[in-house]
Amino acid sequence: MEYHRPVLLQESVDALGIKPEGTYVDVTFGGGGHSAEILSRLTTGKLYSFDQDRDAEEQAKKITHPGFTFVKANFRDLKKYLRLYKVKEIDGLLADLGVSSHQFNVPERGFSTRFDGPLDMRMDPQAGITAREVVETYPEEQLHRIFGIYGEVKNARTLARLLVEQRGRRAIETIGDFKQAISSCTPRGKENKYLAQVFQALRIEVNDELKALEEMLEQAAELLKPGGRLAVISYHSLEDRLVKNFIAKGKFFGEVEKDLFGNEIKPLEAVSRKPITPSEEELLQNSRSRSAKLRVAGKK
Structure with a gap:
């Protein structure tokens, strides 16, 4: 059985517009599918992948790319851990908010x-x-x-x-x-x-998933370089609403704030108005992808 089949793999990594020498973060390593795809497009670039799961840490040991670093931490501590690696800004960040199929398939984890x-x-x-x-x-x-x-x-x-x-x-x-x-x-x-x-x-x-997501998104917006990309895959309306609001308004609730000249104050700009969803082919291969929505934003 496959450890975990990554959802919207090409679409989400394409959305990051990978620069071979860039610095990227995958805040949800899971089975490592998205991370492996990002690394395949890097030459001298760096990828920092976060996960707090022991099984994910074991999977990460299989990766030999010199630009790869696994960080065993919750993504709500994104800035704190990147600071340890002297990373002040990044070119792109990917988050796949689903529980990995591996976690679902291990009875003692209690997810299924x-x-x-x-x-x-x-x-x-x-x-x-x-x-x-x-x-x-x-x-x-x-x-x-x-x-x-x-x-x-x-x-x-x-x-x-x-x-x-x-x-x-x-x-x-x-x-x-x-x-x-x-x-x-x-x-x-x-x-x-x-x-x-x-x-x-x-x-x-x-x-504490929703609060952790809010904290991660705010830090991601600060860390991204101008022109940097954020790609987030969510699986239910609560997460998707937070991601959508933060991209559209720079906050999770209420209306977008404006400066004295009436310009909207928000760090990100949506790359496409509608979320990207899995293809018919992917839905047939992986039923878990059916509720997935990918939202992509660029830093202004």
Whole structure:
């Protein structure tokens, strides 16, 4: 089985307009597919690839390109780590915000609804809280908010109430326990879609994904040279909205700010108005790519 098939590979790397001697960052190394493609286009250039996952770190050891550096860190610490390598500006940055298929296929990571395993879902298995702790300890109101906002779950309030009731009766330690606990409010015939939304909500909370994305985008805009490129692949509306707003307005909420002369103050300019989506061919080869949207921006 393939470790991870990169989504929108050519499209996203083409969007960076790689200069052979340039400095690039892949903030989501994963299985290394995008990084390998970037490196194939560099001569004296440098690529810094971030990932906080142990498995990704193992994959990175297979890369022998002299311009490659793997950084085991969360991408929200982008500037801090690049500073360690004396990198003050970059020509391009790529982010693929999907969970790698490898992570989905390892039951003990707890990302997939297909297997039984511990309720974990941490991108960095050494850090932070697990999904089990969220499920077992968060108050009902907080669970309602997470499922409603991060999972866009329609019966989020009922789900939160049920979960609090069920955990009072027995421990919810595994994915199997969790699915059983919420089975009475899981819609018949739509189990997979519903569970995917619920799992997405827990994963976003456990890894603080949206806040981390905001912090990374703001740092990316600062680091990019004028004319530098940002390419971001997102898989659900929450992430895509943040990326779209930041490119369009230089902020995540509200209207774009203007200077005294009425000029818009924003660091980036969208390269294409609409996001790039996978081709028919890619959709046939990789069903996980179906919700992918690539947005590309240039630094002014």
